[in-house]
Amino acid sequence: MIIGDFYGRGTPVFSFEFFPPKTEAAADDLLATAAELQELHQPDFISVTYGAGGSTRARTLELVSHIQNSLRIPTMAHLACLGHTRDEIAEIAGRLVSSGIVNILALRGDVPKEGLPADGEFRHATELIEFLRERFDVGLGAACYPEMHPQAVNPDEDLRWTQRKTELGARFLITQLFFDNNDYFAYVARARAAGIAAPIVPGIMPITNVAQIERFTKMCGASIPKALHARLDRHRDDSAAVMAIGLEHAITQCRELLARGAPGLHFYTLNKSLSTRVILSAIKS
Numbered sequence: 001m002i003i004g005d006f007y008g009r010g011t012p013v014f015s016f017e018f019f020p021p022k023t024e025a026a027a028d029d030l031l032a033t034a035a036e037l038q039e040l041h042q043p044d045f046i047s048v049t050y051g052a053g054g055s056t057r058a059r060t061l062e063l064v065s066h067i068q069n070s071l072r073i074p075t076m077a078h079l080a081c082l083g084h085t086r087d088e089i090a091e092i093a094g095r096l097v098s099s100g101i102v103n104i105l106a107l108r109g110d111v112p113k114e115g116l117p118a119d120g121e122f123r124h125a126t127e128l129i130e131f132l133r134e135r136f137d138v139g140l141g142a143a144c145y146p147e148m149h150p151q152a153v154n155p156d157e158d159l160r161w162t163q164r165k166t167e168l169g170a171r172f173l174i175t176q177l178f179f180d181n182n183d184y185f186a187y188v189a190r191a192r193a194a195g196i197a198a199p200i201v202p203g204i205m206p207i208t209n210v211a212q213i214e215r216f217t218k219m220c221g222a223s224i225p226k227a228l229h230a231r232l233d234r235h236r237d238d239s240a241a242v243m244a245i246g247l248e249h250a251i252t253q254c255r256e257l258l259a260r261g262a263p264g265l266h267f268y269t270l271n272k273s274l275s276t277r278v279i280l281s282a283i284k285s
């Protein structure tokens with residue numbers, strides 16, 4: 001099952017992203033969360049992020065193969081190439097494929113504070129896509145940035161590299177989180193004008209904690225609209241109020257995205273199911 005094909009079927013594709021847990025107990029919780037989401041909302045696919053450390057990397061492999069082979073949900077493994085040699089990437093991709101995982105989100109990964117690793121043989125996701133395309137029979141997706149990647153020279157240059165990712169074989173693009181749909185629709189219009197035909201899937205992060213979302217947006221170069229931020233800020237120490245504001249915003253955002261033709265929604269779940277379940281129930285009702 002190649003995930004790129006799902007976007008051509010004419011109904012919205014719903015996907016959930018998890019990160020590999022650090023402990024066995026957290027891994028059990030996560031599998032319970034995935035099973036719960038599956039029972040209630042039948043995700044089209046689940047994706048599992050690629051961690052920076054060796055032990056979380058091993059867990060990515062365990063988790064993707066368990067979700068796909070035991071829970072029977074199509075699963076996509078994220079793979080970040082920065083710091084890896086070609087042999088390492090070939091080994092990881094080979095292990096994924098032999099576990100039955102045939103969908104990979106091909107990424108660069110973030111540059112560590114101490115700078116680019118000396119022994120890495122990849123500099124960009126474009127190189128990873130090309131490498132995987134030539135050697136493995138897998139379906140590929142890639143990342144894109146409605147508000148521009150924070151290290152990009154300028155928006156046009158960023159879009160040019162994104163286009164290159166699709167030319168090299170990424171069948172769909174998943175966006176960085178964003179909170180203003182105008183950013184998404186303007187980006188899609190620019191991408192189409194630049195010749196990018198691939199589905200551009202909105203990445204949705206339900207806000208549940210103000211300090212956390214401030215940290216995330218600062219790190220990834222996304223913005224929180226002023227009015228939303230002011231509202232959140234007034235209730236920053238009231239977790240129930242923050243959750244309610246976050247849900248209200250995400251539901252409005254998701255309804256409009258689907259109504260105006262987004263090919264699906266990719267939820268950054270942060271390994272929790274509650275917000276995603278509430279949002280999906282609201283938009284499906």
Ligand SMILES: Cc1cc2nc3c(=O)[nH]c(=O)nc-3n(C[C@H](O)[C@H](O)[C@H](O)COP(=O)(O)OP(=O)(O)OC[C@H]3O[C@@H](n4cnc5c(N)ncnc54)[C@H](O)[C@@H]3O)c2cc1C
Pocket residue numbers: 048049050051052078079080105106107108109110111123124125126127142143144149150151152153157158159161162174175176177203
């Ligand atoms: C949906 C999604 C999922 C993610 N999952 C993970 C994950 O699981 N693990 C993880 O570590 N990180 C993950 N990230 C974060 C991601 O690794 C970072 O955003 C990273 O800084 C850039 O990754 P990229 O694949 O977009 O890189 P690239 O496509 O390489 O882009 C990075 C920068 O380089 C420029 N560029 C691109 N190609 C070239 C080129 N060939 N030559 C020169 N410049 C170029 C771009 O304009 C951009 O500014 C995810 C991000 C998204 C949006």
